[in-house]
Amino acid sequence: MIDRHAGTFPSRFLRADGQRTVTANERVVLSLLSRRGAASRAELARVTGLAPHSVGRLIEPLIERGLVIEGAPEIAGRGKPGAPLRLNPEAAFSAGVSVMTDAITLALVDLAGTVRAHVSAPLDCDDFNAGARQIAAMIDGAVAEAGLDPTRRLGTGVGVTGYFIGDGARLNPPAALDSWALRPLDTLLADALGGPVWVDNDGNVAAVGEAMLGAGRACPDFAYLYFAAGFGGGVVARGAPLRGASGNAGEFGSVLPEGWYQPNLENLRRHLAEHGIAFDGLRTMLRDVDLSAPAVEAWLIRCTPSLNLVVSAIFAALDPAMIVLGGRLPPALAERMIERILVTNPARRGHHRPVPRLIPSTIGSDAAAIGAAMLPTRAAFFQ
Missing domain, CATH: 3.30.420.40 (ATPase, nucleotide binding domain)
Structure with missing residues (x-):
């Protein structure tokens, strides 16, 4: 994975060795708590396959450093009540x-x-x-x-x-x-x-x-279509971003041959202006546009062939479990796009390849x- 950053973490977040924020096993525990919200030591042991005493050795330093907080024991079925562990929101x-x-x-x-x-x-x-x-x-x-x-x-x-x-x-x-x-x-x-x-x-x-806080928490393999002034996206494989050799994986707009319509929101703004509905920028359009206007429906019709090609290419090349439509795209507009998209998927011996679910982003325009x-x-x- 390409790591493009400058600078080092503040010293308060480093371990005593001054080189790492957390160990590899501590990352496993923190990631599980991030996805699950809360879990007991017994649950963490069961999910990770680690022995309970090993989980205890991982958890105690995280509690001492204030990264994890432990609640009062909760009764859940038979046996000793488990104390829920959660990430400390005030830690960082x-x-x-x-x-x-x-x-x-x-x-x-x-x-x-x-x-x-x-x-x-x-x-x-x-x-x-x-x-x-x-x-x-x-x-x-x-x-x-x-x-x-x-x-x-x-x-x-x-x-x-x-x-x-x-x-x-x-x-x-x-x-x-x-x-x-x-x-x-x-x-x-x-x-x-x-x-x-x-x-x-x-x-x-x-x-x-989307992977860490949205629909990707329950689906580790998905493609993300990003609609804004341009049209692109990203890919998540096994819960991690797939960036490619140069960091440009997910440039889905490049799938479209020259002359094909780019289904971006700047083109929606131009399309609306051609139909007498003018906005001075994307911010204004996204705030004030009437999505029920016939011109919006006409734009969706214009976008559909391009979206069919892009989604079919993603399906064939990546085989994701899910394709998320997001960026600055209003969820209601995403739903209408999804209703129209047709994936190229011919049958063989009466069977089709399993197709990905298409859903609007659950995070929305702040993704x-x-x-x-x-x-x-x-x-x-x-x-």
Whole structure:
């Protein structure tokens, strides 16, 4: 897995050896608690296959460090009551930033996966340094507003629309983000924001958010379609993001041959303008658009051949259990897309290949910011 970040974790999150936040076995336990919400020592032993005394040796240091909290024993069937173990939400938090062509979205997410703050604002995109200062001020303001201890921030994850060019954390975004293009964003943003910074494209981070806090918690193998000003996505395999050799796995818009219609939301905005329904940007459109308008239905009809091709290609190449439609796509619009999509799946001897479930994102339009916030947390504590 490509790890594009700059900086090191604050010392308070390191073990006594000063080199690791948690051991490999501790990551297993913390990941299980993240997915399950709570579990007793006996449940952890049963799921991991470790002996109860081994689980105890793993849990005690995590409790001492304040990463895990233990509740009062609960009676569940026969035997000795088990005390539920949970991740301590106050132990740490991360900031996640989604940099889009027209806006910045920020989320602060604690160790237990709760969104503690959410802020969105138009992006000052003409100058990278101004944009970086804007992000830093948004983080500081959100941390203070949420009443969080700034020393407990693990770091910042940043999702930027665009693709990697194969040279570190340099992305090639659309023209609206020209001042962000081809720069070493990890080191530049680490200097501007303080602490370690992880950088990935928006489709990948949205898929991470869905994997850790959305529908992916119950489905470790899925593809994520990211709808925004552009059209892309991400892939999660066995619970981990699949980024590819250059970090560009999930660039599903590239499946479409030249001349095919790109089913992105900027094209929806243009389509609506052609039908007399004008909006000055995506933020305004997504806030005010009437999804029942005939022009929206006409756009869905126009998108369907492209979506059929992309979904069929994902199905054939990746065989995921699930395909999630998300990004900035309203869930109601995702549902209508799903109703129309037809997957190429010819029968043989009366049998078809098992097809993936198609569902709207359960996180919604904040998936990229939430997923970006999970990058430092995942790197520090989870598998």
